[in-house]
Amino acid sequence: xxxxxxxxxxxxxxxxxxxxxxxxxxxxxxxxxxxxxxxxxxxxxxxxxxxxxxxxxxxxxxxxxxxxxxxxxxxxxxxxxxxxxxxxxxxxxxxxxxxxxxxxxxxxxxxxxxxxxxxxxxxxxxxxxxxxxxxxxxxxxxxxxxxxxxxxxxxxxxxxxxxxxxxxxxxxxxxxxxxxxxxxxxxxxxxxxxxxxxxxxxxxxxxxxxxxxxxxxxxxxxxxxxxxxxxxxxxxxxxxxxxxxxxxxxxxxxxxxxxxxxxxxxxxxxxxxxxxxxxxxxxxxxxxxxxxxxxxxxxxxxxxxxxxxxxxxxxxxxxxxxxxxxxxxxxxxxxxxxxxxxxxxxxxxxxxxxxxxxxxxxxxxxxxxxxxxxxxxxxxxxxxxxxxxxxxxxxxxxxxxxxxxxxxxxxxxxxxxxxxxxxxxxxxxxxxxxxxxxxxxxxxxxxxxxxxxxxxxxxxxxxxxxxxxxxxxxxxxxxxxxxxxxxxxxxxxxxxxxxxxxxxxxxxxxxxxxxxxxxxxxxxxxxxxxxxxxxxxxxxxxxxxxxxxxxxxxxxxxxxxxxxxxxxxxxxxxx
Amino acid sequence: xxxxxxxxxxxxxxxxxxxxxxxxxxxxxxxxxxxxxxxxxxxxxxxxxxxxxxxxxxxxxxxxxxxxxxxxxxxxxxxxxxxxxxxxxxxxxxxxxxxxxxxxxxxxxxxxxxxxxxxxxxxxxxx
Numbered sequence: 001x002x003x004x005x006x007x008x009x010x011x012x013x014x015x016x017x018x019x020x021x022x023x024x025x026x027x028x029x030x031x032x033x034x035x036x037x038x039x040x041x042x043x044x045x046x047x048x049x050x051x052x053x054x055x056x057x058x059x060x061x062x063x064x065x066x067x068x069x070x071x072x073x074x075x076x077x078x079x080x081x082x083x084x085x086x087x088x089x090x091x092x093x094x095x096x097x098x099x100x101x102x103x104x105x106x107x108x109x110x111x112x113x114x115x116x117x118x119x120x121x122x123x124x125x126x127x128x129x130x131x132x133x134x135x136x137x138x139x140x141x142x143x144x145x146x147x148x149x150x151x152x153x154x155x156x157x158x159x160x161x162x163x164x165x166x167x168x169x170x171x172x173x174x175x176x177x178x179x180x181x182x183x184x185x186x187x188x189x190x191x192x193x194x195x196x197x198x199x200x201x202x203x204x205x206x207x208x209x210x211x212x213x214x215x216x217x218x219x220x221x222x223x224x225x226x227x228x229x230x231x232x233x234x235x236x237x238x239x240x241x242x243x244x245x246x247x248x249x250x251x252x253x254x255x256x257x258x259x260x261x262x263x264x265x266x267x268x269x270x271x272x273x274x275x276x277x278x279x280x281x282x283x284x285x286x287x288x289x290x291x292x293x294x295x296x297x298x299x300x301x302x303x304x305x306x307x308x309x310x311x312x313x314x315x316x317x318x319x320x321x322x323x324x325x326x327x328x329x330x331x332x333x334x335x336x337x338x339x340x341x342x343x344x345x346x347x348x349x350x351x352x353x354x355x356x357x358x359x360x361x362x363x364x365x366x367x368x369x370x371x372x373x374x375x376x377x378x379x380x381x382x383x384x385x386x387x388x389x390x391x392x393x394x395x396x397x398x399x400x401x402x403x404x405x406x407x408x409x410x411x412x413x414x415x416x417x418x419x420x421x422x423x424x425x426x427x428x429x430x431x432x433x434x435x436x437x438x439x440x441x442x443x444x445x446x447x448x449x450x451x452x453x454x455x456x457x458x459x460x461x462x463x464x465x466x467x468x469x470x471x472x473x474x475x476x477x478x479x480x481x482x483x484x485x486x487x488x489x490x491x492x493x494x495x496x497x498x499x500x501x502x503x504x505x506x507x508x509x510x511x512x513x514x515x516x517x518x519x520x521x522x523x524x525x526x527x528x529x530x531x532x533x534x535x536x537x538x539x540x541x542x543x544x545x546x547x548x549x550x551x552x553x554x555x556x557x558x559x560x561x562x563x564x565x566x567x568x569x570x571x572x573x574x575x
Numbered sequence: 576x577x578x579x580x581x582x583x584x585x586x587x588x589x590x591x592x593x594x595x596x597x598x599x600x601x602x603x604x605x606x607x608x609x610x611x612x613x614x615x616x617x618x619x620x621x622x623x624x625x626x627x628x629x630x631x632x633x634x635x636x637x638x639x640x641x642x643x644x645x646x647x648x649x650x651x652x653x654x655x656x657x658x659x660x661x662x663x664x665x666x667x668x669x670x671x672x673x674x675x676x677x678x679x680x681x682x683x684x685x686x687x688x689x690x691x692x693x694x695x696x697x698x699x700x701x702x
Contacts, residue, residue, distance in 0.1 A: 018629025025625050032618035039611075056614050057657040 012117050019108050023101040030097045034063045034090040041086045044078055052077065062087075067094030123183040124195040130181065132157050133202050135422060137180070138187035138219045139210030140167045142393055143235060143256075145174065146415035147207055152176050154423065159196050159203075161187040162210070188218030190226065198227050205251075205422050208234040209414070213241040224248030231425070233418040237306065252421040252428070256410040259417055261310035264387070266435055267294050267406075268318045272442035273434045279449045279458060280427055280504075280531060281416045290405045294385050296320060297358030302343035302373050304328070307389055307410065308363035315361075323352040344372045349380060359385035363408070367395040371402055378403075424460050426512070426529050430504050433514050441515060448502050449531065455500050456533040463544060464527040470544035476554070477524050483554065486518035492539055492549050495556060499539055501532020586623040587693050590645065591686035593619055598683050602676050603669035610656060613679065617649040620682070623689075634696055641689045648682035 017024075038059035042051035054062070058076040065072035067090070079087065108114060127134075135151055137144045140162035148158045148171075158180040162168050165184035172179065185192040187210060197203045206227075208219035216234050223232050224247075231251040236242045245253050267274040271293030277283075299315050301308050304326035315322055325343040341348035343362070354360075360377045362370035367390060374386050388404045390396075399407060420427050434442055452458060467474050477483060485506075491497045506516040507527035513520075530540065542549050551559035593616035600607025624642040627635060652675045659671035 014629045017625075021625055021628055024628075025622055028618060028621050028625065032614075036611075036614070055660060056610055057661055060657075 012114070012121060015114065015117065016108060019111075020101070020104060023097075023104045027097050027101050030093050031063060031067060034067065034086075034094050035059045037086045038062055038083065038090065041083045042080060043083055044080045051080070054083070063090055063094060066090055067098050069095055069098065120183060120185065120195060123181065126181045127159055127195065127197040127200070130157055130159070130197070130202060133204035134159050134181075134197065135205045135207060136193070136196050136198060136203055137161070137207045137209055138193070139208065139212075139215070139235075140171065140180075140182065141209070141211050142411040143211075143414045143418075144207070144209035145170065146411045147209060147418050148180050149174065149176065150415055150419045151422070152178060152180075154419075156204075157181075161185055161192060161196055163187070163215075186215075188215040188222075190222045193219065193222050194226070198223065198230075203227070203230060205231040205233070207418055207422065208232065209418065210235070213238050217241050217244055220245045220248050220250055224250070231422065233421045235414055235418075251425060252417070254414050254417050254421075256414050257306040257310035259413045260307055260408055260410065261314040263314075263408075263413065264294070264311055265314040265317055268296070268315070268320075270435060270439065270442065272439060272446045273431070273437070275446045276434060276442055276449060277431050279446075279453065280431065280460060281420050282457070283412065283416050290385075292385070292405070294387070294406070295358045298323070298353060298356050300325065300343075300349070300352050300354065300357050300360045300377070302326075302360065302362050302370075303364030303389075305363065305365055307408070308361065311361045311363055311387070323357075325349075325352055344369055344376055346376050346380060349373075349377055354380045354384075357381060357384060359387065361387040361389075363387075363389045365391055367391050367398065371398060374402075374404060424462055424529070426462060426505065427460055429512070430514060430529065433512075437514070445502070445515065452500050452502060452532060452536075456535065458531050459534050459537055460504075460529070460531045461537045461540070462527060462529050463540065465522065465524055465544070472547040472550040473522075473544045474524060475547070476550055477522060481521065483522045484518065485516060485520050485522065487554055488522065488543065489540070490553050491536075492543060492553055495553060499532065500536040501530045501540065503528055503530050505529040583626055584693060584697075586619060586626055587686075587689050590616065590620045590623045590642075591683070591690050594645070594649070594679060594683045594686050598676060598679050600676075603673045605667050605669075605672045608672060608676055608679075613649070613652060613656065613675070616679070616682075617646075617653055620645050620649055620686070634692060638689060638692060641685045641692070644685040645682040645689070648678050648685065652676075652678035652682070 035056065036059075039054050039056050041054075043053055044051070046052050054076065062075065066087070134157040137148055137158055137160045140148070140160040144160060144162070145167075148160055151158050155177075157178055160168070160171065160180040160182045162182075162184060163186050168182045168184045171182050183192070183196065187193060187196075187208075198206070206219065206223045208216040210216055210219075213236055216236060220232060220234050223230055233252045233254060234245050234250050235254050235256070236245055237255060237257070242253050242255060263274070263277075266277065274293070296318070298321040300323045301311050301315070302325045304312070304324055308324070308326070312322060312324055323337045323339060325339045325341060325348060327340070327342060329340045337352075339348065339352050341351070343349060343364070354377055360374065362373040362377075364370055364373070370388050370390075374388055377384055378386065385406075386404045387406045387408060388399070388402075390399050390407055390409045393411075417428070434445070449458065463469060465473050465477065473483075473488070485503055489499045489501065489503070491499050503516055505512050505514045506520065506529070507513070508523065508525070530537070532540070543553050544550070548559055593612060597608055597612040597616055620642065624639070624646055627639045627642050630636070630638065655671065655678065656667075656675050659667050659675075663671075
């Protein structure tokens with residue numbers, strides 16, 4: 001389906017007209033025949049006994065109101081019987097032709113292909129009319145919808161494609177401030193992506209979020225060739241796809257089970273860094289119900305699907321005792337212990353040594369099974385650390401009412417990760433650094449962020465000290481070289497209180513310096529990556545951009561605004 | 576031989592010939608310009624237009640455009656005729672006839688372009 005270009009409107013009209021060509025010609029012919037017959041039929045004789053005739057104009061008038069079944073009663077002259085005879089022919093011919101034309105037109109309107117073409121045209125037009133930067137999301141399943149919602153909350157418009165019209169219709173039921181512009185079409189078709197604005201200047205990023213690796217790869221290839229500069233995040237579930245996608249310089253490739261595996265491994269190995277990650281990526285907090293990190297000891301994994309195996313790999317990396325329970329028999333000897341059976345049965349759990357275990361992962365692809373596994377497990381061993389996988393959005397209420405320690409929602413993982421890459425790629429990079437940083441650093445940062453979060457939800461911001469983004473600070477740094485982070489980051493209303501934010505990293509000449517010291521001197525061209533409350537970030541922007549505020553924050557007094565005031569200030573220095 | 580081409584060529588030529596038949600003759604004299612011929616020219620021109628709908632080629636687009644021009648001129652001529660004949664006290668004066676005929680002359684030019692394109696297209700065909 002080619003839906004790009006302004007001439008498409010016209011060609012849909014042409015398509016309609018071409019389908020109606022037969023009925024139209026029939027209509028014109030019968031109309032002409034009727035008019036001609038009316039004009040030729042002898043009318044009542046005039047005073048000299050010669051038959052009169054309806055003029056063509058009068059005949060056309062009569063046929064017009066007869067054929068359209070309006071049946072207007074006004075007749076130019078009284079009719080003769082010859083004219084009446086022809087009028088009967090006119091009525092039956094033209095009314096039938098008219099009805100046939102209408103019927104064909106209505107049939108055409110219901111034609112699936114035509115309706116799709118019209119929908120695609122409307123879609124392309126609405127995309128062209130988007131006046132703000134938008135993110136193009138291919139695949140509006142659970143993950144894509146989650147990402148669209150998260151972007152919407154940040155005030156970013158989205159364009160969403162999905163093969164399944166039902167998923168597209170769901171967008172109307174969700175709580176969007178600005179609903180995405182949607183089309184039910186195959187995102188792996190380059191023309192569809194072009195219609196969705198792939199090459200438009202306002203297209204800010206592409207997210208390939210379908211549950212089909214081949215389609216995601218097709219989106220990546222299309223973007224790589226047609227819009228190579230766009231940031232792109234892709235979901236991939238197979239290693240082969242990941243390798244193929246990597247050829248096309250995508251910003252990030254997200255494999256849900258890898259994300260989960262890394263997340264779980266991080267939680268076990270480096271709980272503070274894991275906690276910081278949860279905060280900075282703004283994961284929904286009801287996914288973690290306890291403050292304790294996953295304990296070390298004997299773990300039971302129920303369900304050996306991709307996520308279950310990812311959990312197994314993460315835990316195996318931490319050298320824990322592992323038992324895997326799955327309905328299917330073992331596929332090889334690589335796992336430490338494998339029990340074939342239904343993990344919802346207490347007897348099977350007992351066989352897996354549930355009494356000695358410290359934690360359990362319910363990772364089957366069935367939500368009800370997962371819940372009943374945990375219920376059965378906790379009855380046998382109440383102190384278990386429980387990790388549960390939620391598959392379906394519709395089971396949200398069940399999980400909200402259920403006690404668990406950690407809930408894994410693959411679509412949340414992917415959406416949070418994708419959002420982080422789309423919003424600020426520096427944050428995932430920082431988190432990657434933090435995962436290998438000393439425990440104390442991560443722990444301090446976790447404490448700081450948790451303290452800041454008491455004032456409100458945290459946001460992340462990148463601000464560069466450049467004339468466009470921080471004019472006041474840029475100018476101040478010209479003659480005042482003593483501006484440190486500590487001096488700068490103070491609240492303009494409660495000075496000398498520090499701003500409720502934390503500098504995560506500072507970029508200077510292309511190098512990132514994570515968690516800079518408060519005494520670090522700032523220079524022109526530096527880039528700050530900070531996390532803080534919305535109010536603190538707004539204050540920071542004002543400090544960087546508005547000179548009187550900057551002056552007050554640095555000096556602790558108002559800057560004399562007038563020439564006289566400045567002269568006085570110079571004459572009588574503070575004392 | 577392609578029957579579609581026969582029908583197509585037939586209507587385009589017929590539109591031009593009928594138009595020419597109406598147009599030829601002293602411009603102000605009603606006797607040379609039969610209103611039934613105008614009627615026939617208009618109807619055939621409309622059918623020719625419908626036949627040209629939906630052709631996506633460049634030549635098809637020009638065909639459609641010339642046909643629309645001819646329709647517009649002929650419909651205007653018909654309206655002028657109906658107005659002169661029925662809505663004015665003086666009826667079909669020589670001035671009115673001249674207006675109608677000159678409008679149909681414009682349509683004739685468009686129809687001639689149509690025929691030229693048709694001939695050119697046919698000559699270009701190698702099959």
